[in-house]
Amino acid sequence: MPNYGFVRVGAATPKLRVADPAYNISEILKIVKEADEKNVAVLVFPELSITGYTCADLFGQKLLLEKAVEFLGELLQQTETLDVLTIVGLPLMVEHKLFNCGVAVHRGRILGAVPKIHLPNYKEFYEKRWFTSGHVLGQSVSEINLLGQYVPCGRIMIKAEKPSFLLGMEICEDLWAVIPPSSYLALNGADIIANLSAGNELVSKADYRRQLILQQSARCMCGYIYASAGVYESTTDLVFGGHNMIAENGILLKESERFKRDSSLIITEIDVERLASERMLNKTYADNYEINAGSRNFVIVETEFLKEYDMEDIGLERPVAPYPFVPGNPATVEERCREIFNIQVAGLAKRLQHTNMKHVVLGISGGLDSTLALLVTAQTFDTLHLPAENIVAVTMPGFGTTDITYTNALDLMKALHVTIREIDIKPACLQHFKDIGHNVQDLDITYENVQARERTQILMDLANNIGGLVVGTGDLSELALGWATYNGDHMSMYSVNCSIPKTLVKFLVRWVADNIVNEQTAEVLQKILNTPISPELLPPDTSGKIAQKTEDLIGPYELHDFFLYYTVRFGMHPKKVLFLADCAFKEKYSREEIKKWLKVFYNRFFSQQFKRSCLPDGPKVGTVSLSPRGDWRMPSDAEVRLWLAELD
Incomplete structure (x- = not known):
């Protein structure tokens, strides 16, 4: 039953009555049962959710404390047959001291209790009036008798199998502290952090809270479940909003609507395999583990069974973006595209200045590709206050050049006011065919590559002639698939698009059309965006249209970019990549189609590494790069059989 490393988790805010444990447990149980039906493995409730957070001096009443524990027993009894690991908050007496605790229960067993360490005692908060900090327990773990069970209380983590995680x-x-407990938990292997909270609402506090959670989940490379008290905690001067969030390594997976009058539950999955991959590759994580060797005194509490499920059957709650390289949040699209474009410009500018x-x-x-490269170059020259005519843009018609691409090229060059050169490569290619004894009617790989290498030779020689530098146009997707002629379009003196995948190239060109250039240039860019992707190395069809369409030959670039991202960025199993691609593209491609092109991807990715081993310099703009000097060092002769076998 493959779960692909996903753990389905939930954060809940139940309806509540302050100081009424019976009512609160009844509302908690409703959500627990709903979560269990929805295959949730871990469910987190707010701070002091059994009693309510705002009980104030009522926490000094023995009746309330005893009833809180009594109704914890009701929760145990009612969830004996449920699979979901439930985490609730309540006040607990330990060694004559009162602690604000989170308690984990599963199938009638109390797995452990964790006391709050940092007690706010400023402005509207005065928790030290009632509670003792968990620091007094020191580095040890106390064992307390709770409802007839001997329960570890203190520095504990919960280890589960099926699915596998450490919580x-x-x-x-605690999260607001200079060094939150979650930092130490993460260094000791916890890949999921549960935060039981009761943060009140103030203007802009939600934004700060969100950023804090995202930053901590990124810093700890963990999944983070944050469950906060809702509107029914509101009393005297304080208003609560029920702000629940689930984050993973800096990404907000799910967020609740605040100020709801009903109970709320958000559900998604945390990918613990992905987190493990991040931690393995990030040596800062390993270094921190060694530096903080003295803070490893945690007791691991194991569970015998959690919810075992097949993700193929139940599907994912978390969204899977079909275009992982493309900015997904409309609110940040312009900022992200501008940053990518500026990185390209800054890289080329430094190379020009240095040389x-x-x-x-x-x-x-x-x-x-060449359109984006020219746009970057034009912006670079403007930044360096160099004349646009110093950009020599060369159109080199060959046997496959169509009127539409030829016209697009000329119109773009004219719109950007660069120097235009037109050099017909057909005579030189025919001479070369004659020299090597190749039949011009044989439209094979030689026929194609002769044209690509002739074009590169012209560019290199022309650059020497004018004392210039050849700017490469090839993109990351072509490098991944080896869709380039060795020592042809594969080579340049500086490659501005080398870490821009094809899906992002199209997006950036559209962004430039909408935000940077004038209306005339934008019209040209729109025509280019509507033109099929082709190397144009084979003759057009009988109607003069492009006959050689790249995606008909090697598969859709949107799929290959998806495969590239999850294979290189996270080192995922082929089966998991296939599963995620099926989730992302199920409305567009069948699973068999996706599998077919995934096999093509692996075959080409392995067989074409030799082309990536000698790439020219170019700017890294994202988390995935295939530079042999930086992110990707792969043997050119590695076998692909393991990866293909998993898909059979």
Whole structure:
């Protein structure tokens, strides 16, 4: 039963009556049963959820404390047959001291209790009036008798199987500390942190809270479940909103609507395999583990069974973006695209300044890649206060050039006021065919690559002639698939698109059209965006249209970019990549189609590594790069059989 490393988790805010444990447990149980039906493995409730957070001096009443424990027993009894691991909050007496605790229960067993460490005692908060900090327990773990069970209380983590994860707990203000307990929990292996909270609402506090959770989940490379007290805690001067969030390594997976009058439950999955991959590759995590060797005194509490489920059957609650390289949040699209474009410009500008070059040469085909490269170059020259005519843009018609791409290329060059050169490569290619004894009617790989290498030779020689630098146009997707002619379009003196995947190229060109250039240039860019992707190395069809469409030959770039991201960024199993792609593209491609192109991806990715081993310099703009000097060092002769076998 494959779960692919996903743990389905939930954060809940139940309806509540302050100081009424019977009512509160009844509302908690409703949510627990709903969560169990929805295959939730871990469910987190707010701080002091059994009694209510705002009980104030009522926490000094023995009746309330005893009833809180009594109705914890009701929760145990009612969940004996349920699989969901439930974490609730209540006040607990330990060694004549009162602690604000999070308690984990599963199938009638209390797994452990974790006391709050940092007790806020400023402004509207005065918890030290009633509670003792968990610090007094020191580095030890006390064993307390709770409802007839001997329960560890203190520095504990919960280890589960099916699905597999290690969970730690902290409570509200703990997260606000200079060094939150979750930092130590993460260094000791906790991949999921549960935070039981009762943060009140103030203007802009929700934004700060959200950023704090995202930052901590990123810093700890963990999943973070935050459950907060709702509107029914509101009393005297305080208003609560029930702000629940689930984050994973800096990404907000799910967030509740605040100020709801009904109970609320948010559900999604945390990918613990993905987190493990991040921690394995990030050596800062390992270094911190060694540095903080003295803070490892945690007791691991194991569970015998949790909810075992097949993700293929139940599906994912968390969204899977079909275009992982493309900015997904509309609110940040412009900012993200501007940053990517500026990185490209800054990289090229430094290379030009360092080499003291005032001229560049680019081959312009009328396609997306060369278009983006020319746009970056034009912006770079503007930034360096160099004249646009120092950009020598060369169109080199060959046997497959169509009127539409030829016209696109010329229109773009004219719109950007660069120097235009047109060099017909057909005579030189025919001469070369004659020299090597190749039949011009044989439209094989030689026929195609001769044209690509002739174009590169022209660009290199022209750059020497004018004392300039050849700007490469190839993109990350082509490098991943080896869709480039070795020592042809594969080579340049600086490659501005080398870490821009094809899906992002298209997006960036559209963004430039909408935000940077004038209306005339934007119209040209729109025509280019509507043109099929092709190397144009084979003759057009009888109607003069592009006959050689890249995606008909190697598969959709949107799929290959998806495969590339999850294979290189997280080292995922092929079966998991297939599962995620099926989730992302199920409305567009069948599972068999996706599997077919995934096999193509692995075959080409392994067989074409030799082309990536000798790439020119170029700016890294994202988390995935195939530079042999930086992110990707792979043997050129590695076998692909393991990856393909998993898909059979």
